Structure formats: structure tokens, C-alpha cells
Amino acid sequence: MNGFLAIISRDVALGFKAGGGTVQTALFFALTALVFAIAVGPDTALLSRIAAPTLWAAALLSALVSLDRIFQADFEDGSLDVIVETADLLEGRVLAKAIAHWIAACLPLILATPVLALLLSLPAQGYWPLVLSLLVGTPALSFIGAISAAVTLSLRRAGVLIAILTAPLYAPALIFGVAAANAGASGAPNFIPSLLFLGAGTLFSMILAPLAGAAAIRFNMS
Amino acid sequence: MGVFYELANPERFERIAKPLQPALTAIAVLLGGAGLYYALFNSPADYQQGDTVRIMYVHVPAAWMALFCYSVMAFSSAAGFIWKHPLADVSAKVTAPIGAVFTALALFTGSLWGKPMWGAWWAWDARLTSVLILFFLYLGYIAIWESIDDKARAARLAAIVAIVGFVNIPIIKFSVDWWNSLHQPASVFRDGGPTIDGSMLRPLFLMGAAYMIGFGAMLIAAIRNELMARRLQRLSEVAGRKASTVNVE
Amino acid sequence: MTKKQKRFAFIGGIFAVAALAVTLVLTALSSAVAYFYTPSDLDALDHPPTGVIRLGGLVEGGSVQYNKEEAEVHFVIMDEAGRRAVTYRGVLPDLFREGQGVVVEGKLAPDGSVTAMQVLAKHDENYMPREVADALKKQGRWKEGETQNQ
Numbered sequence: 001m002n003g004f005l006a007i008i009s010r011d012v013a014l015g016f017k018a019g020g021g022t023v024q025t026a027l028f029f030a031l032t033a034l035v036f037a038i039a040v041g042p043d044t045a046l047l048s049r050i051a052a053p054t055l056w057a058a059a060l061l062s063a064l065v066s067l068d069r070i071f072q073a074d075f076e077d078g079s080l081d082v083i084v085e086t087a088d089l090l091e092g093r094v095l096a097k098a099i100a101h102w103i104a105a106c107l108p109l110i111l112a113t114p115v116l117a118l119l120l121s122l123p124a125q126g127y128w129p130l131v132l133s134l135l136v137g138t139p140a141l142s143f144i145g146a147i148s149a150a151v152t153l154s155l156r157r158a159g160v161l162i163a164i165l166t167a168p169l170y171a172p173a174l175i176f177g178v179a180a181a182n183a184g185a186s187g188a189p190n191f192i193p194s195l196l197f198l199g200a201g202t203l204f205s206m207i208l209a210p211l212a213g214a215a216a217i218r219f220n221m222s
Numbered sequence: 223m224g225v226f227y228e229l230a231n232p233e234r235f236e237r238i239a240k241p242l243q244p245a246l247t248a249i250a251v252l253l254g255g256a257g258l259y260y261a262l263f264n265s266p267a268d269y270q271q272g273d274t275v276r277i278m279y280v281h282v283p284a285a286w287m288a289l290f291c292y293s294v295m296a297f298s299s300a301a302g303f304i305w306k307h308p309l310a311d312v313s314a315k316v317t318a319p320i321g322a323v324f325t326a327l328a329l330f331t332g333s334l335w336g337k338p339m340w341g342a343w344w345a346w347d348a349r350l351t352s353v354l355i356l357f358f359l360y361l362g363y364i365a366i367w368e369s370i371d372d373k374a375r376a377a378r379l380a381a382i383v384a385i386v387g388f389v390n391i392p393i394i395k396f397s398v399d400w401w402n403s404l405h406q407p408a409s410v411f412r413d414g415g416p417t418i419d420g421s422m423l424r425p426l427f428l429m430g431a432a433y434m435i436g437f438g439a440m441l442i443a444a445i446r447n448e449l450m451a452r453r454l455q456r457l458s459e460v461a462g463r464k465a466s467t468v469n470v471e
Numbered sequence: 472m473t474k475k476q477k478r479f480a481f482i483g484g485i486f487a488v489a490a491l492a493v494t495l496v497l498t499a500l501s502s503a504v505a506y507f508y509t510p511s512d513l514d515a516l517d518h519p520p521t522g523v524i525r526l527g528g529l530v531e532g533g534s535v536q537y538n539k540e541e542a543e544v545h546f547v548i549m550d551e552a553g554r555r556a557v558t559y560r561g562v563l564p565d566l567f568r569e570g571q572g573v574v575v576e577g578k579l580a581p582d583g584s585v586t587a588m589q590v591l592a593k594h595d596e597n598y599m600p601r602e603v604a605d606a607l608k609k610q611g612r613w614k615e616g617e618t619q620n621q
Binding site for chain 2: 147151152154155158161164165167168169171172175204208212215216219220
Binding site for chain 2: 507562563564565566567571574589590591592593594595596597598599600601604605
């Protein structure tokens with residue numbers, strides 16, 4: 001268990017360090033949302049309707065671009081070798097790394113969401129449903145992403161390939177996340193069911209990520 | 223299991239596959255010809271859809287094959303993963319492009335049917351969306367193979383991707399039952415038997431059989447191709463090594 | 472913990488998480504997540520939804536009225552327990568007819584009717600030639616009751 005927590009605290013600390021990626025990912029998130037807002041132009045009514053989907057899509061893209069940080073640096077400087085050699089259970093270490101990615105890359109985005117929602121004129125009753133859906137759904141982005149990151153570990157310039165592999169698997173989280181955020185804002189009855197589906201997806205990916213990720217790392221290191 | 227072990231030897235596979243391939247191709251062409259004849263000329267128009275129903279005979283079997291090919295790919299991947307047998311890896315690898323083409327065909331013909339019937343080329347409905355995702359899963363799987371040079375490693379990593387993506391298959395199958403969907407529910411493989419009239423089932427099953435046997439023929443051809451390409455590569459590597467040692471001497 | 476204990480804990484954890492996930496899915500499935508609302512779904516809502524909604528159901532027999540001057544069509548979508556008026560301006564799909572299942576996409580007007588931007592005809596799982604449909608109707612084995620041929 002100590003190794004598990006040690007990896008989380010180490011990765012999170014590295015992420016928040018200057019140049020560690022957390023700030024850059026958050027900036028990317030803000031810029032993606034603003035690009036949408038600028039593209040829509042002065043039509044505030046339209047903007048306020050697409051605010052929640054836009055922020056979900058921006059969160060998805062930000063998770064995508066930050067995925068190579070989960071294992072790549074450790075692979076290059078050899079610390080991943082140490083982790084593989086010393087871990088009793090590599091699956092647990094992979095889970096720790098995915099959780100660390102969520103804390104360092106996704107949690108800051110969720111904290112920044114209310115401010116961006118203001119800029120995108122999200123209606124007031126939409127804030128909590130959006131934040132709640134992101135809290136329930138974005139861990140799935142980190143877990144599924146960890147699998148792709150592990151698969152593409154030994155490839156140079158894996159960025160686009162990671163996106164191609166991961167984006168289709170992100171679709172359910174995006175669909176149910178946006179459905180929950182919209183339903184919560186309008187009082188539609190599918191708010192709770194969508195959140196439940198989202199949560200189930202997060203849990204399933206939490207099982208899948210350590211198993212598939214650890215297998216991929218072993219094949220890449222052998 | 224005995225049959226699989228026999229087939230698993232590439233040379234035995236070649237001995238069985240070589241005569242099998244033209245035979246399957248001929249059967250598929252015959253069945254497809256008969257199926258198309260019934261589908262286009264000798265089956266009734268639907269009481270609601272009119273002649274547009276004929277698109278179904280191309281569309282529905284293509285959609286079955288889209289799911290079937292992914293299942294073949296995922297199970298071959300799992301077999302290659304567990305028994306580390308190269309033939310399983312090869313069959314998974316070569317199934318992907320075939321499955322992607324069936325998926326594209328299902329999406330395309332579905333769109334042609336949807337425009338006059340539903341009134342839209344496309345709708346973001348659970349069935350349509352999940353099949354589109356399936357298409358991208360195929361492409362991602364192919365991309366993995368293309369970006370890793372080491373065949374053994376590519377096989378293992380691609381297998382992981384295929385198995386993870388398999389969660390989409392039951393979602394596609396049951397999406398129309400679980401959700402209020404625009405796409406019609408299952409008509410053939412459902413509790414209580416088909417809801418398609420017998421005169422329409424005949425061309426549908428003929429086309430389905432033609433696709434299935436055609437897939438068998440294509441699979442065998444593609445596996446033989448891949449085995450030959452690998453043998454060629456090994457030979458040229460050996461030849462290159464010999465040439466370089468000669469040069470050094 | 473020893474290596475073996477860790478492994479057991481891990482496998483136990485997998486089953487626990489999977490069981491929880493399945494519970495969530497089953498709970499969610501018991502309340503439908505819909506591509507569209509049915510009229511009775513809409514009636515059951517406390518606050519009518521504001522944005523674009525999809526409404527699905529059968530076109531009520533005898534409710535279709537074409538307004539030539541405004542190039543509008545009015546009809547009523549119904550299900551077992553509810554009905555809802557719809558106004559649409561545009562091209563209707565081939566399958567649109569009375570008794571047919573349709574899904575319309577549009578906004579709720581203040582009077583509770585739906586102003587549709589798009590009308591999609593939903594096809595059911597039955598495929599048969601017209602003669603068979605007619606024979607079924609003659610024998611009184613027709614389920615929907617009011618489907619008409621064009």
C-alpha cells in the first residue's frame with residue numbers, strides 16, 4: 001500500500017512542479033473552451049446552450065493531450081524499470097499512476113470549470129450538474145487513457161496514435177456526461193440515470209485500466 | 223481442439239487453405255448472386271417501406287458481419303494472448319480491415335435507407351453512434367499494427383486494444399432494446415422468432431450466408447498473404463545478413 | 472501484506488468494484504435513458520424542459536392537418552396515456568403517416584405544443600409484403616389497428 005500512495009504523491013508533486021504539465025493542461029483546457037466561444041461569436045443564447053457540452057469536450061481533449069505524461073517520462077529516465085522490478089503487483093502501480101493523472105490533470109480542470117462556465121454564459125442552474133458530472137466522469141478519462149498510454153509506451157511520437165486509440169473509447173463518458181449535465185440543468189428525469197451510467201463506466205474502466213495497462217507495460221518492457 | 227492444433231501449424235494451414243480458398247469464393251459468389259437476384263427482383267416490396275426495403279438485404283448482413291468480425295478479432299487476440307500462437311495473431315490482424323469495410327458498408331447503406339425512411343441521413347442515436355465508434359475502433363487497431371515494427375510486440379499490444387474495445391459489442395447489440403432508439407429493434411435474432419415475412423427472410427439469409435462464406439474466403443486469402451509476406455521478409459533479412467557477411471570478408 | 476495477500480486483495484477489489492458497477496447500471500436501466508420523451512413522459516415532468524427536446528410516439532389517426540397557406544402541418548403524437556400537439560414546417564419523410572411511429576425534434580411552445588424543426592419516422596421491427604399486411608388486417612390480427620397504406 002505504501003508504494004501505491006508513494007507513486008500517487010510523487011506523480012502529483014511532479015505534475016504541479018513548474019513545467020510539470022498541470023498548469024499547461026489547465027491552460028489548454030481554458031484555451032479550447034475559449035476557441036469554441038470565439039468561434040460561436042456574439043450569439044450568447046447559442047453559447048449558453050452549448051456551454052456544458054463545450055466544457056465536457058474541452059475536458060476530454062485536455063485529458064487526451066496530457067496522457068503521454070502518465071508513463072512516458074518514467075519510461076525514458078528508467079524509473080519505470082524500477083517500478084516494474086520492485087512492484088509486488090504492477091497492476092496496483094498502474095492504478096496509482098492513473099489516479100495521480102486524474103489529480104494532477106483533471107481535478108484542476110474541474111476547479112477551473114465554474115470560471116469558464118461564466119465566460120460561456122452557462123445558466124446558473126447548470127453549474128452543479130456540470131461539476132458533478134465532471135467529477136464522476138473524468139476519472140474514466142484517466143483510467144482509459146492510462147491503457148492507451150501504456151500500449152504506446154515504447155513508441156516515439158505516440159501523441160496522435162494515443163488520441164486515435166483513446167477518443168472512441170471516451171465517447172460513452174462524453175455522451176452520458178453531457179446528458180447528465182444537460183438533464184441536471186433542465187430538470188429532466190434522466191439526470192440520475194445518466195450519472196449512474198457515468199459512474200458505472202468509471203468503475204469498469206477502473207478495473208480494466210490496471211489489468212490492460214500492466215499487461216501492456218510488461219510487453220513494452222520485455 | 224484437435225482441429226485447431228492441426229490448423230495452427232502454418233504449413234498444415236497452407237495445405238488445407240489452398241484448395242479451400244477458391245471453393246469458398248465460388249460458393250460465396252453463387253450465394254451472393256442468388257441472394258441479389260431474390261433481393262432485387264424476386265421478393266415483395268414492404269407494406270410500408272416499398273422498394274427501399276431492398277437496401278436491407280445489403281445493410282443488415284453487413285452489420286452482422288461488422289459485429290462478427292470484431293468478435294473474431296477479439297477472440298483471436300485473446301487466443302494469441304494466451305497461447306502465444308502466431309497464427310491467431312495473424313488472423314486477428316487481417317480480420318480488422320475486412321471488418322472495417324463491412325462496418326463502413328453498413329453505415330453507408332444505413333444512411334441511404336435512413337434518408338427516405340426516417341427523413342435524415344444520420345441521427346445521433348445509440349445504435350448509429352455505437353457502430354460509428356466500432357468503425358473507429360477498427361481503424362485504431364489497424365493503426366497500432368502500422369506503428370509498431372516488431373511483429374510479436376505489435377501482436378500483444380494490438381490484442382490488448384482489441385480486447386478492451388470488445389466492451390462496445392454488447393452495447394451495439396442491445397442499444398436498441400435498452401434505450402428508446404430511432405433505429406428499429408432486432409427483427410431476426412430476437413426472443414419469439416423473426417418478425418420478417420418468409421419471402422423476405424430468404425434473400426436476407428442468402429445474403430448473410432454469402433457474406434459469411436465470403437468473409438471465410440477473404441480471411442484465408444489474407445492469412446496466406448500475411449504468412450507469405452512474413453516469409454519473404456525473413457528470407458530477405460537472411461539474404462541481407464549473408465550479403466553483409468560476404469562484404470565484410 | 473505479503474505478495475500473495477496483495478494479489479487476493481486485488482482480485483477481491485476487482486469483484487467488489489465490478490459488482491458496484493453492475494448495480495449502478497441495473498439501477499439506471501430501471502429508469503429509461505431516452506433518445507426521446509414520450510408524451511406521457513412530458514406530462515409527468517414538474518418543470519417543462521427548456522432546450523431542444525425529442526418527442527416520440529404514434530401519429531394519432533385523423534389528427535394530421537395541412538395548412539396550405541403557411542405551408543405548415545399540424546398533427547398529434549400520442550402514446551398509451553398522453554397526447555401532444557405538434558407543428559412542423561418542412562419536408563416529411565416517406566414513412567410519415569397516421570398511426571406511424573415518429574420522433575420529432577423541436578422546442579416546447581408556451582401553450583404546451585411542440586414546434587418541430589425535424590420530423591423523423593421511426594420504423595418498427597416488422598417487415599412484410601403488402602398482401603400479408605392486408606391479410607393480417609382482414610383476419611383481425613393487426614396489432615396497431617390504424618396503420619394505413621398509401
